[in-house]
Amino acid sequence: MNERKLLTGLFWFRHDCRLTDMPALRKLADQVDRLLCVYVYDQEWFTTTAYGTTPLGARRNDFIQSGLQSLNRQLFHLGQTLIIEKGQPVEVITRLISHYKVTHMGCAAYAGPNEVHQIARLKEAHEELVFFEDSATLLYESDTLPFSLESMPDHFSPFRRKVEKYSSVNASLPPPEALPPPPSDIDIGTAPPTDCTVTDDAKHIGGEKHALNQIDYYFSRTHAVSRYKETRNGMLGWDFSSKFSAWLANGHVSPRVIYEKLKAYEQAHVANESTYWLFFELLWREFFHWQLTKHKTAFFKISGIQNKLPKTSYDKKRFHLWCQGATGFDIVDANMHELNETGFMSNRGRQLVASCFVHELNLDWRYGAAYFEQQLIDFDVASNYGNWQYLAGVGSDPRGHRQFNLEKQAQYYDADGAFRRKWLT
Numbered sequence: 001m002n003e004r005k006l007l008t009g010l011f012w013f014r015h016d017c018r019l020t021d022m023p024a025l026r027k028l029a030d031q032v033d034r035l036l037c038v039y040v041y042d043q044e045w046f047t048t049t050a051y052g053t054t055p056l057g058a059r060r061n062d063f064i065q066s067g068l069q070s071l072n073r074q075l076f077h078l079g080q081t082l083i084i085e086k087g088q089p090v091e092v093i094t095r096l097i098s099h100y101k102v103t104h105m106g107c108a109a110y111a112g113p114n115e116v117h118q119i120a121r122l123k124e125a126h127e128e129l130v131f132f133e134d135s136a137t138l139l140y141e142s143d144t145l146p147f148s149l150e151s152m153p154d155h156f157s158p159f160r161r162k163v164e165k166y167s168s169v170n171a172s173l174p175p176p177e178a179l180p181p182p183p184s185d186i187d188i189g190t191a192p193p194t195d196c197t198v199t200d201d202a203k204h205i206g207g208e209k210h211a212l213n214q215i216d217y218y219f220s221r222t223h224a225v226s227r228y229k230e231t232r233n234g235m236l237g238w239d240f241s242s243k244f245s246a247w248l249a250n251g252h253v254s255p256r257v258i259y260e261k262l263k264a265y266e267q268a269h270v271a272n273e274s275t276y277w278l279f280f281e282l283l284w285r286e287f288f289h290w291q292l293t294k295h296k297t298a299f300f301k302i303s304g305i306q307n308k309l310p311k312t313s314y315d316k317k318r319f320h321l322w323c324q325g326a327t328g329f330d331i332v333d334a335n336m337h338e339l340n341e342t343g344f345m346s347n348r349g350r351q352l353v354a355s356c357f358v359h360e361l362n363l364d365w366r367y368g369a370a371y372f373e374q375q376l377i378d379f380d381v382a383s384n385y386g387n388w389q390y391l392a393g394v395g396s397d398p399r400g401h402r403q404f405n406l407e408k409q410a411q412y413y414d415a416d417g418a419f420r421r422k423w424l425t
Helices: 023-031 058-076 089-100 113-125 156-166 208-221 224-231 245-249 255-268 273-300 316-324 330-342 347-360 365-375 381-392 406-413 418-424
Strands: 008-013 034-042 082-087 104-109 130-135
Touching (some): 008 023, 023 104, 034 058, 058 208, 208 224, 208 255, 316 347, 330 418, 347 365, 347 381
Parallel strands (some): 008 034
8 A cells, every 4th residue: 555645835934934823834734744944035135226225234134033033943842943045035945845845835925026926936836836825914804805906095094994994803823733843854953942032121122922022011011002192203212102013024923913912902901092093003004015915016116106206316425314314404313323223213203204305305215215124123015115105295195295394393202302312422
């Protein structure tokens, strides 16, 4: 009697380096006898772009590495290990498929055009594979949206009203209790990989454990979420905003998990305008991701989704002064210094430096977006390019090309000058 052929699965972790709320991973694990868990550093992340930037800067790279370290430790306790490669992703995955005779593959769906193209190439080249691809980065599934992708509103308010009224958020999935083992020639070691220690002042450290720690801190330990609407425009300190964005952007926590913990907090403690406003901000993230899915490469063109050419251009000197925080606008320069030193900038700060970039400096918005991509630890392709288009007047802003009075903004949001003193002295 012939023995049954072993079924080998490959799960490609991309912007979803966690185990909770991973439907494609669970489906794949249920179907195979052995499993490869893979992460690929795309070589293009380290290549200079047409804008003179590098897509993956040092700060986000550190955050990603700590997240991979944390994920590998989680996998070890399930008898697994994470294979980390660097190269051209399709070529790397194809080599692993061939070498290990992979029969099934899984990954989370993602709206980025590069990610969509990579999966399309793999499916075309490996038609024999059983493929699992599920959403793991959004609140809503496409079949729960109250409109087709083509008829999706291009402005946030009608989008928000429709999804709030007609759509529901699916429950998140727990992490798997077990996974198939890796192929026999892959050694998982005898001791768990090291992980960063979680402390109350851990701040930005990658990994699902650290994401959940920050959620617990912001909700249960400080109740800062109950004051979010009043503090969200702050620029100095840690508690004025949730700081969830880095873990969300790198996939160390699911927005559905945050949503569920928010609803649990509202039920146990208080539901007010501030707790709603955190959900409101999750909807902004959702909106930009569906906008990217709809408009694809138009998200990266100078004319934006409106196909309207702005009256800006590239000037090397002005661009470098902005990057260095030497524009002469102190509120802008302070925010750029914070970004360059920490990889983080407040939401208010991002609006101000982008407004200055487009209006006072009259620069091509794509250069600013590319610099943010390089510097931010919470870079998210949809939110980043969607927001830059918005400020540049070629995106989803119904008013179009709005400009901030930098002096008044500084007086209002940094009245005592503490933020500027911190970053300019």
